[in-house]
Amino acid sequence: MSHQPKLIPDPFEFARREDALRGELDARNLPRVQDVLRKTEEVQPVSYALRGYRLEGKSYMAVEASAELLMQCQRCLGDVRCTVEVDSRLLLVPRGEPLPDDELEEDDFDPVHAWRDFDVLAAVEEELLLALPLAPTHEDCSVPVAKGNGDDTSPFAALRGFKASGGAKTDD
Template sequence: MKSRAFVPEKLDVAALAHDDASLSGEWPAASLQRLADSAAPEAPASGWPALQWSLHGETRQPKGGKAQIWLHLTASGQVALTCQRCLKPVHEDIDIDRWIRFVDTEAEAAALDVDSDDDVLALPRHLDARELIEDELLLALPLVPRHEACPEPLAHVDDLPVAEADERPNPFAKLAALKRGGSA
């Protein structure tokens, strides 16, 4: 039997699992547009190291049930995001190790996903694994990226320049004068 060639952008997950096959590679970070859009302006994705990924399909046969299709996804890389404290680039390592179970319908996936710790998806005819990996990388990004200790000291409130008082009179001062019976 000749082995099949699998392409990540048009992956037959059922065949990958049936063959107990694996697929791996690396992509330039800049080729994943949505991930590249999260880059700090001073550290664009074109300067990031390549992202490593691997997929392994597996068929599991539970006792008394029908065969289950599983996909083991791993990915890792380093991204540069904007630190929310000092607004300088902060390098974050991202590592993903996830099992995904595939079922026949969206309704079945929704029902099982509620009760399961694993991700459950409806089995597509062809899966764009590149898009799935990018989705998982985006979900793994920190919500608030920041350095453990910022490279430059942060400005204290006391060090910030004080704004000059407005030349306009305070409208509430006029109102208070009117209430006291005086003129404005």
């Protein structure tokens, strides 16, 4: 993965100049994303691009990212590859100013506080987290079945006897 700057010194100037920044990173290096990944030595690539612009006197940052992440299937508990695509807009609000709540009804951007040294990787990580599937699964996955070890007894069969006996016995 190529080494890219991690900070934008002045995000409002970045937007005014309509600058752009591209890079690649390993998702295993993003602490909050790493928590939902399968543990592997394999690189989990993330490509990202940030582009600043101004619209109607306001500063924005477009964040795009794409990733191939190895996660745990919530049906079979095996490995599943998830393609995650991010395409979002951030309204840059100077620190100390309130986030606009009247514009929150618009779904095409999210207001964020910004100041000097805008953390690129934190912004990419936040947008990836928002785009992750809630319950990753294989497209053609089914619930796991018991292995053919000849034991067809339900793991809950012991509970049936427990209920019939009236519960656990305690020493008085």
